[in-house]
Amino acid sequence: MTRYAEVIGDPIAQSKSPLLHGFWLDALGIDAEYRRVQVTTAELPAYFASRRADPGWLGCNITKPLKIAALDEVEDRGDVRGSIGAINTAFRGEDGAVIGTNTDAAGFYAPVADLDLAGTPVTVVGSGGAARAVLFALARIGAGPVTLLVRNPLKGAGLLAAFGLKGQALPLTAGTPPAALLVNASTLGMTGEPPLDLDLSPLAEEAVVYDLVYAPLETGLLAAARARGLDTVDGLEMLVGQAAVAFELFFGQAPPRERDDELRDLLTS
Known part of the structure; x- marks a missing residue:
């Protein structure tokens, strides 16, 4: 057998x-x-x-x-x-x-476990299954406020409430607010999907950009973050975890x- x-x-x-x-x-x-x-x-x-x-x-x-x-x-x-x-x-x-x-929540959190995210602003892109795991992990460590960038802000607001997170849900076109951590938990930027085009200038120099997409591994979001000198985490980290x-x-x-x-x-x- x-x-x-x-x-x-x-x-x-x-x-x-x-x-x-x-x-x-x-x-x-x-x-x-x-x-x-x-x-x-x-x-x-x-x-x-x-x-x-x-x-x-x-x-x-x-x-x-x-x-x-x-x-x-x-x-x-x-x-x-x-x-x-x-x-x-x-x-x-x-x-x-x-x-x-x-196992997504544990896989997501492992690469950023050394960051002190309690009480710090985080931005998350997406509202699907991967985003739910990210929000669950963020709620468990007390991160926030959380800005959720989504196609449907009403659905996003419901997700934040479901996980007990303080913050706001905004459309993708709203732009990127200041945050200690920016997470792409959507399929945007994945091979065959539309790119994720975000202005990263509001992020502080010590901010971390984390893209859960791993195909391609070097996404447009990560390339833009590295061009700004920001620390990055790619999708293989969560995949392996x-x-x-x-x-x-x-x-x-x-x-x-x-x-x-x-x-x-x-x-x-």
Whole structure:
């Protein structure tokens, strides 16, 4: 019986997750596979029904546009629906049940854990599943006020309220307010998507710009931030961080994070 995990989404060809998990599986000598499968929202129920019946299936990572819809297909034992409101991982529990969780919040926070963000202004772009994980993490560390730049400010205001964050929701055209941290949690700037064109001049010299997009790795936003001399965090940081938590849920072993530099070279080659 082949043991395997997967990443699902629509589209999915751009995902680096198979390369990442495959590196860790080889490094640890684990006899298992990690696959890429395109799944639409309409196909989600059938996907989970088939995998639930397959004893070799260990779980899956979940990417756009499935992070919210997938909640209906799993057991939500950690009340992810009531906290983050979206999942990015489903795994088979010891009792055989398929359980949903979210590793994005931990993956997002790890690269900025040394920043003192409590009580400091943060700007977040986006209102989807990734943005929900970012807002959850920001609420947990007491960051704020938070400015949410979104296509639908009414929806954005609802998100801020849901996470108990003080701040404001503005349209993308409103411009970038002063902030200690600017996070792009949208798909803008991703290959095949419109660019994210923001004026970074209001940001202080010590501000950090964090783009969750990793395809391409050097986004227009990060290039503009580096041109201003700002510190940056690219999307591979969160990708690897959230994947490490999921890997242990799938395969029962922690990945060899001491080989992160080697992994990063592989992912960017």
